[in-house]
Amino acid sequence: MSADIFLGHQGVIHRAGRALSNWIYLGGVKAFADGSLGSNSALLHEPYFDDPHNYGLQVLEFESLFNMTIASDMSGLQVAIHAIGDKANDLILDMYESVALKNGKRDRRFRIEHAQHLAPGTADRFGQQGIVASVQPDHLLDDADAAIRKLGVDRAQKGSYLFRSLLSSNALLALGSDWPVTSTYPLRAIRTAMTRIPPGWDTAWIPSERLSLNDALIAHTISAARACFLENEIGSLSTGKLADFVVLSSDSWDEFATVGSTSVNATYVGGIQAYP
Ligand SMILES: [Zn+2]
Structure with a gap:
């Protein structure tokens, strides 16, 4: 994501509007703070349990993330940043806080994509700062065993896929698929959010973080629409919507x-x- 790409996005929006067709909508831009847990590149506060000198990878410096987010926010583009590790999530929350202070109050719905592993207390920051937690339940099916191996039982258990904690913090929790990494099938994602049973397991992984059916449905429909500024068009069966x-x-x-x-x-x- 560079300044050129911002200007490119902005140019297209000026010429064509946000809805390029009934199927393609220009919402904003996505950047990356870190890598993935599977490849030991998610950015962590403490080293990897199975790789004790490795803390993961910070893809972009704070300064460049800050400058890109400032520019993009000023031009009216929504910003979504991929953050998997606990340190990456704290870094982006700090950065979003600084941008909001500098650019002033408005309905910008900054998003963190994935928010998979959070340090103690971080889930509350999503609610306090009004940050959208855009999460993908089906990732936990693949990640449960890896998280325990890479973070150790205790850290994995306390900080992974904290859907209920995020919701309790009053964050806008949006469920999605992250296609093509996982299946696009929404019914599966909704069930996973409710059950959290990885393949080969008999019990839920961190049962206290399961969602009720109602909360999972809301997160997958109207909250997901809100996370894209599309709540007036989709997300519920209401007069005037599609x-x-x-x-x-x-x-x-x-x-x-x-x-x-x-x-x-x-x-x-x-x-x-x-x-x-
Ligand atoms: Zn991502």
Whole structure:
């Protein structure tokens, strides 16, 4: 993400508006603070348990992240930054705080993408600063075993995928897929947020962080829409919005939550049947 790209985005928005078509909407820009846990490049406060001299990788210096965020925020673009490790998340929260102080108050909905591993107390900062926690439940299925190996049981247990804590901090919690890294199937992501049972496990990973069905549905619909400034167009079935909805194979949410065999019988987009 460079200044040229900002100007490029801004130019396109000026010429064409944010909605390039019914399917492509220019929301903002994404930058990277760190790498991933799987490759030992998520930026951590304490070293990796399985690699004791390694603290992970900071992709961009604070100064350049700050300058890019200032420029992009001033031009009206929403900023979303990928942060996986606990130190990366604190760094971006500090940076967002400084930008908000410098550019003044407005509805900017700064986002942190993934927010996977958080230091004690960091979940509360999302709510206090009004930062969107844009999280992908299905990542935890692959990450549970790796997190325990790389962070040790204690750190993994206290700080990983803190969905309920983020919600309790009054942060806007938006669920998504991070496609193509994981499946785009929303029903699976909603169930994962409710159950947190990784493959080969019999029990939930950090059960206190499971979401209720209602909270998971809200996070996957209206909150996700809000995280993109699209709550007036999508995210709920309401007058004046696009009628985007699915018809499920069961009318029992209990069956959905416990058996997980519920599937999609039909999909409507803008009120028109698109599937089957
Ligand atoms: Zn990412």
